[in-house]
Amino acid sequence: MTTRKLLLATAALASVACAAHADTSGKKIALSNNYAGNSWRQAMLQSWDKVTKQAVADGVVAAADAFTTAENQATEQAAQIQNMILQGYDAIVVNAASPTALNGAIKEACDAGIVVVSFDGIVDEPCAWRVAVDFKGMGKSEIEYLKGALPDGGNLLEIRGLAGVFVDDAISAGINEGVAENPQFKNVGAVHGDWAQDVAQKAVAGILPSLPEIAAVVTQGGDGYGAAQAFAAAGRPTPIIIMGNRQDELKWWKEQKDANGYKTMSVSIAPGVSTLAFWVAQQILDGKEVPKDLTVPFLRIDQDTLEANLANTPEGGVANVEYSQEDAIKVIEGTK
Amino acid sequence: MNALNRLLSRPWLWSFAAALAVWIATVAVTAGASSGGLTDAALTFAAFSVFVGIGQMFVITLGPGNVDLSVPANMTLAGTVALKLMDTQDSMILPGILVTLLVGLCIGLANYALIKALRIPPIIATLSTSFIIQSAAIWTNRGLRIKPPPVLADFATSSTFFVPNMALLALLVSVLAWVLLNHTIFGRWIAAIGQSMPAARMAGVPVDGTRLATYVLCAILAAVNGFLLSCFSGGAALNMGNEYLLMSIAVVVIGGSAVAGGDSNVPGIWGASLLMFLIVSMLNTYQFEAGYRLIMTGLIIIAVILVASGRQARPR
CATH class of the missing domain: 3.40.50.2300 (Response regulator)
Structure with missing residues (x-):
């Protein structure tokens, strides 16, 4: 029993x-x-x-x-x-x-x-199985956002990633498709920032003196803070810079938001x-x-979700x- | 006429001429409106290439096979360690600078220890140390970006009498390097070793001590560059040194120093550094595709080197 x-x-x-x-x-x-x-x-x-x-x-x-x-x-x-x-x-x-x-x-x-x-x-x-990211859709979503933020359109500066990598081509194709569909935007310059803040800063500083007024900077992630630095160093007004979820980018955005109500969005994987x-x-x-x-x-951060995401991101890391x-x-x- | 010939025979002249031509072509797009901004940016970013370029120049002058491939990893480690130590505190700037110099010193000693004690060729030795250094940088801070202390960040990004502070620092280092190379016994020793190591040894030149000091000098300059670049761009990143490996070698060659060693010049480093920045700016301004941009960069560099070496060969 x-x-x-x-x-x-x-x-x-x-x-x-x-x-x-x-x-x-x-x-x-x-x-x-x-x-x-x-x-x-x-x-x-x-x-x-x-x-x-x-x-x-x-x-x-x-x-x-x-x-x-x-x-x-x-x-x-x-x-x-x-x-x-x-x-x-x-x-x-x-x-x-x-x-x-x-x-x-x-x-x-x-x-x-x-x-x-x-x-x-x-x-x-x-x-093999593929867990892929819709990079083209990510690029296009940046223009979708700008359509709402800048109804009158304007000049865009595009910061691309590492030349020759398919991710760079895909995101850029999405951005340019969005620009083609929205003629109020004009892509007036493109530089390669290699997804690194210091490289982006250097490339933007080099092209900026020859550019007309820029309404927005479209990016691929890891380059937004460098772009902001370059605009500040050149003494030019800060355009809408799309961010890429890095903590230094989000922190800079938060500082600008608190100081002058700066608006943008951030998107990355x-x-x-x-x-x-x-x-x-x-x-x-x-x-x-x-x-x-x-x-x-993809992970997108907007004006109202900025604080929560910033709080969850380690100092110097990525959301x-x-x-x-x-x-x-x-x-x-x-x-x- | 003689004076003109002497000027034309200067190997560094051509890198400056090319840089000036590219500058004119770039500002022409905006009918000159961009000249101030472009000059400012070019001086600032050329400064970073100058620091590593001078270090690399000393090493390359030591003769065939001498090159330091640990420059990028060195920059990353120095920037990472120093910014982590300073932790945005202005009061920690001095320790930050000291630790930067210490990082450079240790890497230089390690490089030469491998070359001398284990008889490994410099290319392999510095490549292997660069793996260890890069891993150490990852291990130190796992790629997190710590902001520089505000005082340093301000200093790195501002100007004195309309000249960027970074350019002034680089100019100071260049003058010191020029004096060291052309007006001290140490400079003569380096050139002698570069021309023929056995002959230098026979002549009583302290070959090992000179080579050791040269590798240490190069490593310290790379470390300082990593420190300054991370202060300038708002923090150290694991990939921040990447483009400075080929850059450091390119500016030496374009500047008119002999790749085979034994003959080098400091002014050329400046011309070449300005040229390297301005080419990219010009091609970006004219909106060339990335592929064409790299081809054009290559062609322009080849052209400058050809012209410079052609001019140099005859007067000798």
Whole structure:
């Protein structure tokens, strides 16, 4: 009698434990990251660390190790992925150095039965999943905002990112499509700021003396504060500068807002997108049906949400959102 | 006539001539209205290239194979560590400057220790230290941007008698470097080593001490540049040194110093630094696509070097 009760209790406990622990508790996930040399990537790695550590502690997965290559080279990252195949990971989450150059290594991983989820820097190998950002839509949203803020239109200065990177082309295409649809705006100059404040500051300082009055500066993130500095140094009135969610940009915006009611908006990708990719990989390992192409929402900050976001952003860091399993399920369901 | 010939044979003349031509082409767009603003910006940003350019020039003068690739990582580490230490406090400026110099000193010593003790070629040695330094910078502050103390930020972004403070500082360093190179025994030693290390050794030049001092000098100038740039642009960033690696080498070459070592000049660094900033400004002003912009930059640099070296070859 007692033995049967004990057995029953054990069975009940075991079933509860099984319900709480998904089928992925024995699975190992690796992050293959190509670059760590800026604040966005650092925040991305920290978010990964925080969320996956909790997931491992909760027994959702067995391991979630992050690896970053030293030189931001596709060949180096391909070798890294081949090592991960040999180490027996069940899924590889990858932020790729190139959309095409890793395809060979990615295919090898797929053939070995490994789930590959690419995000941010996505890959075009069909066997991999892609958690992509609608960069073009992000660029266009800047012009949509300016349409409301500047009904009369005006001259725009465009700060682009790193020449030759597809993200730069996509955001710029969105911006220019928006400008083409709204003839009240005129793009009078474009410089490359390499997504870095000091490079943007230098480039803007160089072109600014030759430009007519600028109504707004459209940007790609990481360059807004540098642009503001350059306008101030040249003694020109500050235009509407679209920000990119960096803490120094938000802080500058807050100071201007308090001093003279300055209005703008800020848009970028939350570095925590790495955690969304993690949960997507976990869902696929769990046997869920997941479409190959998913889109991440971008993180937008407006006049009324500025204070809350600024308070949540670490000094000198990037505004961030970490995603949960439920968020991933929602994104997957929304795409189906 | 003789004087004119002597002037034309100066290798640094051509970088200045090119910079002036580009400046004129740029201000022509606005019929001269932009001349003040452009000059101001050019002097300010050229200053940062001058600091690293002078350091690199000393190293390159040491002869074939001598180059310091740790400049960008060095700038990042010095800026990061100093701004973190100062933590926006005006009272901490002096410790901030001292720690910057210390960072430069340590990196210079480490570089030469690898080159000398382990007999690693300078390119490989400084590249490996740059990985360690960059990792140390990431580890120090994980890429967070701390603002400079207000007094320093004001100083870095303002002007004295219409000349940007950064340009004045760079000018001071340039004059010191010129005296060091042309009017001290140390400068002669560097040139001698660059022309022939065995001959210099036979002649009793303290080769190791001179090379050590040169690598340390270059590292300290790079560290100071990182410190000033982060004060100027509102904080240190992990990727802030990136463009200064090729820049530091380019300004030396365009300025008319011999890449093979043994012969260098300080004024050319200024001409080349101004040219490098103004080319980008001009091509941006004329709204060239990024691809064409890089091609044009390359062509202009090649043209300047060709003209300069052609002129230099004959009088010798």
